[in-house]
Structures are given as structure tokens and as C-alpha cells.
Amino acid sequence: MTAPRELIFLYHNLSAPGFEDPLGLFSRDWKDFKNDAKVLFEIYNHSLSNKNQTSILFSFDDGYISSMQASLYLYENYGFKSDIFIITSIIGSPGFLSKDQIYNLSLQKHIRLGLHGKTHIPYTQIDPHVLEIDLKTALHDLSSIIGKSVRNISYPHGLRNKSTDMILQRLGITKAFTSIYGSNRNYHAIEDDKSLKLIKRNAILSSDSSSDIKSIHNGPLRYFRRFKQSIPRFYFR
């Protein structure tokens, strides 16, 4: 039996511009978000009745308080599970989850917590030695809050390379969440080493319509072209 195709939808803040996103291009209005969930639930249900079974997951980067509310909404209304990725240096800042909230989330069955970084600087722009020390500290800090080890990381700005992948692998990370569009079935490992999986995620933009969301399900390419046209160049640092 083949494993279900896994589609992951990536969100940032809801109803307000997020971190380092002054134009709010990556934020999503609550009303649109609720509609996305409905559309994706229909896609999920439809997939059960055909051979292309699709599991749908939600991913929230940066650790906004809205991620907690959104993931609860998804679970209570549709049974969808979520990953929430935390930046340790801004825990408890206005609009971001506090230590207590993160601990409470760690007890929820529908939530999986991961690290987004000590800061939000792309790992590719940090000296590899410094990056390894920073990530060790941040993993330790997050593990101390939730009382268990952290095995998942999402790359800030989605930026990664072979050197950063190797660092994550050395730190015992098993899943690196990227911003590469597409679906996951067998995952992508580093060459021969299967210990670190690279996970694709489909970022949802503030301007996306229901048909854009559906087009991801049908194949990421058309959606990705539209994505590149929507985002000003300075966003890709």
C-alpha cells in the first residue's frame, strides 16, 4: 500500500502583518483562513474516495499567538493537526507565544512544536560555527520549556544549503521544514543519509483565492509562478 500524499500548508500571522513582513504579504485574514480550512477539508474528503489519498497538515512559522488560536480552530472543526515553529529570542514578546502557552501547547495531541531559530536570521547568512552554537542553545531552551527533545526545525525565510542541512543533522534534527512548494510522499533525504528529511511546504499569501489554494492540490507549478509574481524582490534576502 502506498503512503498517502502529504500536503502541508504554511501560514504566518493571522489578520496582522507578521515578523519582517511590513506589507503583510504572508499574513492571512481570519475569514480567508477559515475558508481555506473548509476548502482543504473538502479536498481531503474527496481524496478518501479516490486512489490519490492526501493527508493535510498545517504549519505555522514564527510562534505568533494567532498560531495557537488557528491550530485549535483547525483541530476542533476538522481534526487537522498543526506544527508550530518557535523563535526562542522572541518568546513572550507582544503578539508572540509565552513560555506557559508553549508548554500548554506541548501537551496537546494535535500540535507538534519545533524550532524556527534563536533569531530569524537565515541560517545561510550565519557563520556555520556560530549557527551550530546558536541552534544548540535554542534547542536546549525550547526543550527545557516543553520537557522533551525537539527534533523538527523550520528554516527561517526557507533558506538552506548543504552546510546548514549537515548542521541540523549533527544536532539530531530529523525533519527540516522548507519553503519548497509541493507534496511529500517519500520525503527527500540528504544523499545517502536518511536521518534528516527535507519537508516541502506550500506558503499561503494574503492575496490567495480559493482557486489558488485548490491549484496547490492539483500541482504546485502554476501556483509557484503566481507566488513569484506577487512577492517583491526585496523579500528574497
Ligand SMILES: [Zn+2]
Ligand atoms: Zn519565519
